[in-house]
Amino acid sequence: MTERNKSADSAEKRAAGIAASRAVEPGMVVGLGTGSTVAYAIRELGRRVREEGLEILGVVTSYQSEMLAIEAGIPLTTLAQHPELDIAIDGADQIDSNLYAIKGGGAAHTREKIVSISAKRFLVVADESKTSLQLDKAVPVEVLPFAKELVTKKIRNLGGKPELRLALRKDGPVITDNGNFILDSSFCVINDPESLALKLSTIPGVIEHGIFSNVDELYIGKKDGSVEIVKK
Template identity: 45%
Template sequence: MSGELAPIDKAKFVAAKQASEFVESGMKVGLGTGSTAEWLVQCLGEMVREEGLKFKGVPTSKRTALLAKKVGIDVITLDEAKWLDLTIDGTDEFDADLTLIKGGGGAHLREKIVATASDRMIVIADATKKVDTLGAFPLPVEVIPFGLPVTQGLIGEMLTSMDVLGRDVVQRMQGDQPYVTDEGNFILDLHLKRIGNPRQLSLMINQIPGVVENGLFIDVCDVVIVGYGDGRVATRDITNDTGNVVQFDVLDDDNIFVDIAD
């Protein structure tokens, strides 16, 4: 890559780089989906090629699987792995309790299954993803295609009794066609602006017929690693209430940046 990385990309890279140090040979690791998770896959691929790291990766999407194979990671399915040592994934929002909104990339169903089948979940993010209250990012809800208008209407009706500021329920599109997940389902994005009670909302959404899963991750994340544009990385472990900050020196001619550009 020629020229200097934008601060947002540096933030994503250093968070991913720090998270990659948690992966050890012999592990089975869930690999998330999204722009920050792609940096992680690149970092791990470099460790496989240059340091001899040997681990099994379980991708949360077809897109991640393709990239992981490309960079030399040994990819297996969750059925083959059965249980994972660790999952590392990005997020669209997280709060002080490490409750997440995920699904901007359309993979939150697989991401939640993989994360809950792991001993630990590490979330990597840039600093913009930290919020005081969830909800500015639309909450994705994966639904089956059959009876979509009914499901959409039931969700809207349910929201009238929830502690939220917005109640728009919008089908996600890809161009002029409905967005389709890897499981062949549709996504409804809930524009809520503020979510006062994520746990209650998650329970209520998942009771609606036609809903497969929503993008609220509650009591799933154990560690969050936040990257900053100046190379700082802050790590917080909620399980033992510890945290630390380190500084990375980011070199713009690093080979990993060339890989990302390709």
């Protein structure tokens, strides 16, 4: 990707993140997702806290979003203290025309799913490159290390091609915030996300998979700086 394309990509992400952050109102408890696009939403919410006196509480989905939220000045809480959230904002690796999404590129999809389902409204922010008519990206599956071989076999039986995600700057596999492994599992075009999601969920040793069916609104950042909002 050229510097010009990177700049355009960042502008799309920034537009989507800032637009979604405007849905947050005073007094809300907000789920804060993980990734480069939702980072813009977190920074904008931090600006509103500092400059506008916006009173909110955030619930983070990863160490990354926790550090970013603290840096932005957003007061944090937990699901134990606030089990029902007003809104959650997160990104996606891919999202189709029916608002089924694949998440987990940052290996945080288990906590992201818990937070998003705990919210009354779940907003996804994305640039146009993340949208597709049908899902066809690999599905991240978080698994107990003890169950890796069993889960690998079961995913292959479903027609998938699982690959253990390896770390870039250390030897061995990626370890999630929950202490587990990630199997990136390709199924080519996913014609029935609901059915595949259910089958993956029934495999012993699977902690959570990256198919999300609970998106309420999608904010798509465009190259011209505009944002398209798609609602379920």
